[in-house]
Amino acid sequence: MKIAVIGSGIGGLASAYWLALKGHEVTVFEKNTKPGGKINELHINNYRFDTGPSLFTMPQLVDELLNSTIDNTTKFEYEQLNVVCKYFYKNGKTLNAFADTEKFKNECKDKFGEDPKNIAKYLTKAHTIYKLTANIFIFNSLSKFRNFLKLSVLKSLLQVHKIQFYQTMHASNKRMFSSPELVQLFNRYATYNGSNPYKAPATLNIIAHLENNLGAFFPKKGMYSIVDHIYRLCENQGVRFNFSTLVNEIVVKNKKAIAIKTGNKEIAFDHIVANSDVNYLAKKMIKNHPLNKRLEKLEPSSSALVFYWGIKKQFHELDLHNILFSANYKDEFKKMFDEKSLSSDPSIYIFVSSKLVKTDAPEGCENWFVMINAPYNDKQNWDELIKKARKNIIAKINTTLNTNIEDYIECESIASPESIEENTLSEKGALYGNSSNSTMSAFLRHPNFLKGIKNISFVGGSVHPGGGIPLCLAGAKIIEKEIQTMPNTHLNNN
Numbered sequence: 001m002k003i004a005v006i007g008s009g010i011g012g013l014a015s016a017y018w019l020a021l022k023g024h025e026v027t028v029f030e031k032n033t034k035p036g037g038k039i040n041e042l043h044i045n046n047y048r049f050d051t052g053p054s055l056f057t058m059p060q061l062v063d064e065l066l067n068s069t070i071d072n073t074t075k076f077e078y079e080q081l082n083v084v085c086k087y088f089y090k091n092g093k094t095l096n097a098f099a100d101t102e103k104f105k106n107e108c109k110d111k112f113g114e115d116p117k118n119i120a121k122y123l124t125k126a127h128t129i130y131k132l133t134a135n136i137f138i139f140n141s142l143s144k145f146r147n148f149l150k151l152s153v154l155k156s157l158l159q160v161h162k163i164q165f166y167q168t169m170h171a172s173n174k175r176m177f178s179s180p181e182l183v184q185l186f187n188r189y190a191t192y193n194g195s196n197p198y199k200a201p202a203t204l205n206i207i208a209h210l211e212n213n214l215g216a217f218f219p220k221k222g223m224y225s226i227v228d229h230i231y232r233l234c235e236n237q238g239v240r241f242n243f244s245t246l247v248n249e250i251v252v253k254n255k256k257a258i259a260i261k262t263g264n265k266e267i268a269f270d271h272i273v274a275n276s277d278v279n280y281l282a283k284k285m286i287k288n289h290p291l292n293k294r295l296e297k298l299e300p301s302s303s304a305l306v307f308y309w310g311i312k313k314q315f316h317e318l319d320l321h322n323i324l325f326s327a328n329y330k331d332e333f334k335k336m337f338d339e340k341s342l343s344s345d346p347s348i349y350i351f352v353s354s355k356l357v358k359t360d361a362p363e364g365c366e367n368w369f370v371m372i373n374a375p376y377n378d379k380q381n382w383d384e385l386i387k388k389a390r391k392n393i394i395a396k397i398n399t400t401l402n403t404n405i406e407d408y409i410e411c412e413s414i415a416s417p418e419s420i421e422e423n424t425l426s427e428k429g430a431l432y433g434n435s436s437n438s439t440m441s442a443f444l445r446h447p448n449f450l451k452g453i454k455n456i457s458f459v460g461g462s463v464h465p466g467g468g469i470p471l472c473l474a475g476a477k478i479i480e481k482e483i484q485t486m487p488n489t490h491l492n493n494n
């Protein structure tokens with residue numbers, strides 16, 4: 001088939017590769033000048049920053065792409081982190097989340113008096129959720145009823161009560177741990193898909209399984225090297241790329257997509273893979289379809305405000321991933337989701353890739369990616385919010401690290417919900433499509449196919465199985481399988 005892939009985010013790239021490997025003629029259209037979408041990089045002076053994702057889990061999904069070819073001209077190397085994240089609390093305490101479970105349990109006991117059995121029980125429960133849901137919700141398409149009849153899926157459905165969809169993440173974590181610090185730590189995993197732990201179902205505790213049981217990793221050349229590798233695989237497989245090319249319409253005739261339009265140019269294809277945010281596509285790229293009405297009712301996930309700072313000093317008390325927690329976590333989410341604003345005491349995430357990738361900063365310096373969760377873009381006064389947030393962030397860093405950080409910032413760039421929306425065409429700058437702030441929204445993401453128009457497939461963070469690198473890669477495998485098993489009735493439709 002002649003297949004168009006709209007967008008070169010991680011989901012679009014992986015789909016393009018899998019489909020080309022199956023012998024299809026694949027062309028990618030990307031409005032930006034380079035591939036990657038939210039996974040991107042920035043060079044300022046002698047600093048390099050990964051501008052989007054920083055946490056890398058389930059690397060085997062990238063390995064699977066690389067191992068599928070005999071092309072071994074490049075090697076994708078990554079390492080497992082010994083400390084998954086370092087946490088700094090408002091009460092002055094710190095905690096290293098060690099990858100080694102025994103060490104982690106001891107650390108939680110020493111620092112907060114938490115019974116190691118609670119940690120073990122929590123991680124076992126998170127693993128159970130993974131075992132029960134992975135087959136249904138991560139590696140399976142929801143668009144075909146027959147997929148629910150598979151034995152493995154039916155077995156999981158019989159134990160569905162164990163996935164804790166009936167209580168919030170916070171309620172479950174509060175029951176599990178005696179120390180508020182650990183409740184806050186494990187509540188944080190809701191933010192990994194842009195949700196509110198006080199509303200999202202405890203099923204999202206699955207995320208802790210990925211990081212704590214399966215491990216957190218980091219590519220030896222930084223996050224953007226993931227894109228570099230998949231892009232190279234695509235090129236070697238004959239995928240054609242059109243950068244700086246916005247697709248403004250998918251042309252549909254008699255319930256079939258027959259072409260894409262870029263400017264006034266119409267190009268015919270047999271099948272379309274949409275890696276654009278489904279909300280954007282429904283509003284802007286497809287005419288007279290009811291999809292937009294259904295999507296409009298859903299709440300977007302959170303976005304982010306990120307400061308990229310070149311720091312002319314090294315802070316040995318920081319690790320690769322660091323969190324400076326707020327004193328009132330609940331208030332932070334209330335501000336973000338209910339008031340669409342920012343807390344004056346936000347939890348701050350500091351990611352320093354130069355801790356591992358030495359070339360990412362000049363000698364004696366560090367590249368800081370300083371992020372707070374932010375509401376989706378609702379046309380707030382971002383200039384004002386950014387100014388206030390910068391002041392609050394600096395004050396908190398100064399207190400926590402006993403420094404005057406402004407003295408060391410030698411260059412800066414900023415990403416906001418507005419700029420994320422503009423750069424990636426993600427609806428309202430949401431990082432993960434729609435939020436999972438209710439039981440139903442957690443399970444009802446837009447599927448990978450569209451009712452009524454057979455030959456459009458959807459892949460990426462705004463659709464099933466969800467946002468984040470591993471889920472987008474899983475989505476690419478889902479649609480490749482579905483496209484391969486489709487009857488070719490939609491071919492020769494022009």
Ligand SMILES: Cc1cc2nc3c(=O)[nH]c(=O)nc-3n(C[C@H](O)[C@H](O)[C@H](O)COP(=O)(O)OP(=O)(O)OC[C@H]3O[C@@H](n4cnc5c(N)ncnc54)[C@H](O)[C@@H]3O)c2cc1C
Nearest residue numbers: 007009011031037038052053054055247276460461468469
């Ligand atoms: C600041 C930040 C931090 C994050 N942290 C993490 C993390 O630590 N770990 C993690 O796993 N995930 C993280 N994520 C989320 C992760 O980056 C995304 O879920 C994932 O990269 C989305 O990939 P995608 O396939 O949906 O494509 P996207 O990255 O959304 O890219 C879509 C691409 O399609 C292009 N496009 C869209 N419409 C059109 C059109 N009409 N014509 C042409 N081109 C079009 C866009 O320009 C864009 O390049 C983070 C994201 C951000 C922004």
